[in-house]
Amino acid sequence: MIDIQQSVKIKNTLAQNGGEWVDLPLLLPSSTVLELAGEGLRPRLYFANSPDGEELCLRADLTIPAAVTFIESGAKQAIYLCSGKVFRAQKENGVNPEFRQMGIERYGDSDKQIADFEVFSSIYKTCKTIGLNGGRLILSDGGLVERILKTANLPAVWREYFMPQANVVSELLKRINLATIPNTDAPTAIEKSLLAIQNDQEAANLVEEILDISKLKQGLARDTLDIAKRLRQKAKRQTAEPLSKEIANILQEVLQLKGTPSTVFEKVQSLGKSIGVDFTDWAKEWDLKIQKIQTVIDADCEVIFDVAMPKRFEYYDGIRFEIFTKDSDKSLASGGRYDGLIAELTKGEKNISAVGAVIRPEVILGGK
Amino acid sequence: MAGDEIIFGLPSKGRLKEQCEAWLVKRGLFLKQTGGERGYAAHFDGEPMVEVRLMSSSEISKSLLAGEMHLGITGEDLIREQSPKSDEQVEFVHKLGFGRADVVVAVPDGWIDVSTMGDLAEVASDIRRTSGKRMRIATKFARLTTEFFEKCGVLDYRIVYSGSATEGAPANGIAEAIVDITTSGATLIANNLKIIDDGLILSSQACLIKSRTAILSPKQSALMNELTRKFG
Numbered sequence: 330m331i332d333i334q335q336s337v338k339i340k341n342t343l344a345q346n347g348g349e350w351v352d353l354p355l356l357l358p359s360s361t362v363l364e365l366a367g368e369g370l371r372p373r374l375y376f377a378n379s380p381d382g383e384e385l386c387l388r389a390d391l392t393i394p395a396a397v398t399f400i401e402s403g404a405k406q407a408i409y410l411c412s413g414k415v416f417r418a419q420k421e422n423g424v425n426p427e428f429r430q431m432g433i434e435r436y437g438d439s440d441k442q443i444a445d446f447e448v449f450s451s452i453y454k455t456c457k458t459i460g461l462n463g464g465r466l467i468l469s470d471g472g473l474v475e476r477i478l479k480t481a482n483l484p485a486v487w488r489e490y491f492m493p494q495a496n497v498v499s500e501l502l503k504r505i506n507l508a509t510i511p512n513t514d515a516p517t518a519i520e521k522s523l524l525a526i527q528n529d530q531e532a533a534n535l536v537e538e539i540l541d542i543s544k545l546k547q548g549l550a551r552d553t554l555d556i557a558k559r560l561r562q563k564a565k566r567q568t569a570e571p572l573s574k575e576i577a578n579i580l581q582e583v584l585q586l587k588g589t590p591s592t593v594f595e596k597v598q599s600l601g602k603s604i605g606v607d608f609t610d611w612a613k614e615w616d617l618k619i620q621k622i623q624t625v626i627d628a629d630c631e632v633i634f635d636v637a638m639p640k641r642f643e644y645y646d647g648i649r650f651e652i653f654t655k656d657s658d659k660s661l662a663s664g665g666r667y668d669g670l671i672a673e674l675t676k677g678e679k680n681i682s683a684v685g686a687v688i689r690p691e692v693i694l695g696g697k
Numbered sequence: 698m699a700g701d702e703i704i705f706g707l708p709s710k711g712r713l714k715e716q717c718e719a720w721l722v723k724r725g726l727f728l729k730q731t732g733g734e735r736g737y738a739a740h741f742d743g744e745p746m747v748e749v750r751l752m753s754s755s756e757i758s759k760s761l762l763a764g765e766m767h768l769g770i771t772g773e774d775l776i777r778e779q780s781p782k783s784d785e786q787v788e789f790v791h792k793l794g795f796g797r798a799d800v801v802v803a804v805p806d807g808w809i810d811v812s813t814m815g816d817l818a819e820v821a822s823d824i825r826r827t828s829g830k831r832m833r834i835a836t837k838f839a840r841l842t843t844e845f846f847e848k849c850g851v852l853d854y855r856i857v858y859s860g861s862a863t864e865g866a867p868a869n870g871i872a873e874a875i876v877d878i879t880t881s882g883a884t885l886i887a888n889n890l891k892i893i894d895d896g897l898i899l900s901s902q903a904c905l906i907k908s909r910t911a912i913l914s915p916k917q918s919a920l921m922n923e924l925t926r927k928f929g
Contacts, residue, residue: 360855364831368843368856372781384858493822493853500818500850519809540807546889547807550824550832550873559810559820676829 331429331690335459339431339690340412342455346447348408348433353394355413359386362393365644365673373418375426387416391687395434396670405681406437431455432664432687436671442618444684445648445666450625452662452686456652460693461661463629465653466622468590469638470615471645471665473597474498477583482605483576486569489562496644498584498637505580508572520564523557532557579604586636590619593634618648631655644670647684654693662688701916702748703924706757706769709737713754713903716795717770724927746920762786764910767921774800774878774901778838788907791928796903798878800838802845802896805867805874806889814849814895817874821853824873835859835866836876838898845876845898864888 331339340350359376366389375387388394391411399407412431419425433451438444456464475495478488487508494501516524519539526532533554540547547556583600586593594612601608619632626632638649647666654661664686671681707728708714718728727742728749739749750766758775760766762783770793776783804811811817821832832854836842839856846854857872864884866872878901879885882892905928913921 363855367831367852368854369847369852371839371843371856493819493826497852500852503850536809539809545807545809546805546868548805548867548873549870550828551805551808551820555823555827556808556810559816559823563810563816673829 331694335690335694338458339455339688340410342458343410343431343433343451345451345454346408348410348435351395351398351409351411353388353391353398353411353413355388355394356385357388357394357397359384361397361674362386362389365393365670375416375418389417390415391430391432392434392667392670392685395685396436396674396683399434399436399681400671400675400679404436407435409434409436428689428691430687430689432685434683434685436683437681438684441647441666441682441684444682446618446621448664448684448686449622449648449650452664452688453625453652455688456662456693457627459688459690461652461654463627463631463655464661465631465633465655466626467633467635467651467653468619468622469635469645469649469665471496471638471647471649471667473611473636474501474584476611477580477601477604477606480606481576481580481601484569484572486562486565487572490566496638502581502584505572505577505584508566509574509577511571512567512569514567516564516567520560520567523561524564524568529554529557532561536560576604584637587633590615590632590634593636597636644673650686652688657692659692660689661692662686701914701920702746703768703917703920704766704911705741705747705749706752706760706766706771707739707749708754708757708770709751713796714751716793717903720770720793720795724929726927744924746916747924761906761908762910764908764912766908767911767913767917768905768907768924770903770905772796772798772901773904774798774838774841774899776904776906777899777901778840781840781844786908786910788909789904790907790925791905793903793905796901798880798901800841800876800878800898800901801885801892802834802898803864803875803877803879803885803890803892806886806891808891812894814846814851814893817893817896818849818851818853821851825853831855832874833857833872834874834876835863835872837863838876841898842876849895864890 356377363371370389374389377385379385395409395411410433414427415430416427433448435444435448478491478495490508491501491504494504522535523532536553536557579600583597586596594615598608598612638645644667645665646668649665651660652662666684668682670683671679707717728739729742730739732738737751739751741747754771755775757769757771758779761769762780776787780786811820824832834842834854835857837860842856859866863875863877865888866875868888
């Protein structure tokens with residue numbers, strides 16, 4: 330349990346770089362949460378209905394309610410400090426469905442690097458105030474995989490196939506593997522015809538004609554051009570040379586790199602070179618970040634860099650970190666940069682950068 | 698469940714009730730409804746210690762999972778949808794060969810570029826990239842859908858709850874695709890939908906199901922053994 334003294338200590342440390350304490354909503358429209366986090370979160374949410382029938386859910390983290398509060402405030406820049414329970418069914422046994430999180434959410438910082446460092450620094454120091462000793466720090470770069478795919482020397486057809494899964498490495502690895510397998514299905518007659526047509530409108534017209542003749546309907550979400558484009562993509566993959574095993578192996582190796590930052594950065598650079606990507610500047614930037622981080626963390630804190638982020642952190646697009654106690658796999662604190670979140674919540678109306686992190690004090694202090 | 702009766706749940710109406718009755722008659726169990734044909738309480742002739750409750754299939758599933766009922770006949774789809782740990786909570790004693798229904802993924806038949814779940818994953822990503830929103834799936838089977846889509850690598854989707862007339866959701870703009878039960882596929886075809894080749898989530902049918910969570914007294918255990926012997 331957190332006593333008042335501990336609570337004050339935590340709050341003071343979190344507030345070391347300023348910010349205002351805000352009360353965040355407990356109930357959110359479930360459509361907002363699931364649109365952002367995906368249906369994978371549904372089994373872990375607790376639902377309620379508003380009197381007018383809207384489906385709501387108890388907040389599963391502080392990040393989304395803080396972003397909603399920030400958008401409603403109309404501000405362009407803010408530092409929020411927040412504390413309260415979040416509600417998430419645990420994967421095993423369904424026990425302890427509510428637990429406390431305390432954190433910082435920052436929006437619209439002009440210097441992102443300083444903001445990233447200040448958030449990390451406050452969170453690590455807060456972990457120290459409640460007894461973290463050394464610990465284990467896992468770092469990732471939410472933009473790295475996309476950067477690899479965009480710049481690697483890959484046939485365009487395979488790049489197109491891989492890009493949508495850039496944030497979900499487990500699925501990306503499956504696609505890389507599939508791309509190496511020689512295709513045994515020849516394109517259909519329609520696909521062949523579409524490959525021969527360069528003009529998009531003509532391709533869409535052909536699909537429309539086929540649907541009319543066959544009395545098929547495509548629904549409201551996709552038009553005939555969407556369907557024509559995908560048929561073309563499929564045909565291109567079917568007629569393309571399989572991805573070379575050599576390139577596939579390099580990609581798979583890079584994506585699964587995990588270890589001390591210096592080893593990983595060195596390996597990313599050398600493997601990158603073999604697929605035509607220069608990661609020198611990227612590695613230098615990260616070296617600097619690590620040096621700064623090392624001024625804050627304990628000398629015996631184990632630092633690991635993981636190229637692949639866990640699936641649940643899909644929306645991070647910059648630095649991501651997770652702090653563990655040395656002897657536990659339970660995450661004590663986590664956070665990172667998610668610049669796309671405000672734009673996604675406002676349907677592109679507001680494009681404001683964001684970084685944040687939370688600690689879960691009960692992991693060390695016990696209780697709910 | 699204060700007494701020593703075995704509580705047995707049966708579908709309360711329709712073709713499914715008739716098929717259940719016929720299956721039970723073959724095993725020497727004749728249903729007698731205490732309130733006449735419209736009554737929801739019943740017993741089996743010559744089995745005074747078996748209390749039969751006529752309920753909706755959905756309520757039977759919930760009662761079996763909660764241990765409020767010892768035995769019952771309901772669809773496997775309902776049990777699997779209502780609990781992620783159904784095999785720990787109930788035992789499927791017999792598959793009865795009727796009440797067949799497949800839980801399937803169906804998309805507009807004009808999506809001629811989609812025949813596999815892999816295709817659907819790509820289309821979902823395209824829709825999210827171009828519209829900024831996830832593809833909507835209309836269904837009442839949220840749990841089965843989430844588990845199946847996860848397994849198939851379909852990630853960029855949202856579930857829209859649909860209790861009835863789900864097949865109409867894509868044409869009405871409520872969803873892009875559906876997960877629903879089908880027997881012959883005729884309603885899907887009538888609504889310009891097609892089943893994805895590898896989109897069979899569950900091949901369901903009516904099952905005789907025993908609750909593992911209901912606590913049995915020694916007398917109830919003996920009666921349960923006797924009854925299950927009759928079921929063969």
